[in-house]
Amino acid sequence: MNAPTDDGVIKYSSQRVDGIVEASAQLDELNRARTILFDLGLIGAYLNGIGYGNLSLRTSGQQFVITASATGAIRQLQTDQFCLVESFSIEHNSVRSRGSLEASSESMTHGAIYAANPAVHCVMHVHSRSLFDALLARNALHTAPDIPYGTPAMARTVAQLVAAQPGLPVLFVMAGHDEGIVAYGEDIDSVRSLLVDTLNRKLTS
Ligand SMILES: [Zn+2]
Numbered sequence: 246m247n248a249p250t251d252d253g254v255i256k257y258s259s260q261r262v263d264g265i266v267e268a269s270a271q272l273d274e275l276n277r278a279r280t281i282l283f284d285l286g287l288i289g290a291y292l293n294g295i296g297y298g299n300l301s302l303r304t305s306g307q308q309f310v311i312t313a314s315a316t317g318a319i320r321q322l323q324t325d326q327f328c329l330v331e332s333f334s335i336e337h338n339s340v341r342s343r344g345s346l347e348a349s350s351e352s353m354t355h356g357a358i359y360a361a362n363p364a365v366h367c368v369m370h371v372h373s374r375s376l377f378d379a380l381l382a383r384n385a386l387h388t389a390p391d392i393p394y395g396t397p398a399m400a401r402t403v404a405q406l407v408a409a410q411p412g413l414p415v416l417f418v419m420a421g422h423d424e425g426i427v428a429y430g431e432d433i434d435s436v437r438s439l440l441v442d443t444l445n446r447k448l449t450s
Pocket of ligand 1: 297298351370371372394422425
């Protein structure tokens with residue numbers, strides 16, 4: 246399998262303060278959803294060891310907890326493998342986080358979604374060769390293929406896409422980020438269901 250070459254590379258300037266993300270029932274629920282996606286291969290690591298897939302949950306305002314960078318290969322995460330994104334700036338391409346590990350390299354994309362729609366409380370980014378190809382073949386909702394992941398251009402494009410969607414949950418393909426798929430919605434359950442249902446439909450059709 247060819248791994249996307251720039252995955253896992255943090256492209257924004259990151260400022261991290263050491264700290265602990267508080268355990269909560271919501272975080273446990275996010276972690277359980279993550280393990281389901283992991284078992285389906287939507288989160289994991291390529292043969293070269295580079296991990297893929299990241300999940301987040303809005304805590305308050307535009308702050309959110311997100312899986313830490315380089316955790317894709319782990320089936321069940323511990324609390325200290327999540328970080329709190331305290332603030333971010335698309336304009337300055339910067340992310341400020343609190344935790345014992347660096348926030349996911351795709352934190353900026355998550356932040357752009359939360360900023361664009363206050364009703365969104367959960368964002369999941371997964372990778373799937375088959376789902377990516379099947380969705381693009383039927384021209385499903387997607388960002389332009391010339392926009393690479395982890396860049397301010399992607400964050401801006403995602404913000405526009407989110408602002409244009411009337412309902413929730415929503416699933417779209419990052420055409421410029423090979424195998425990249427994003428789903429977001431009001432809660433963990435609806436987003437996980439949308440991903441799993443889309444995957445099942447593709448496999449049976
Ligand atoms: Zn990715």
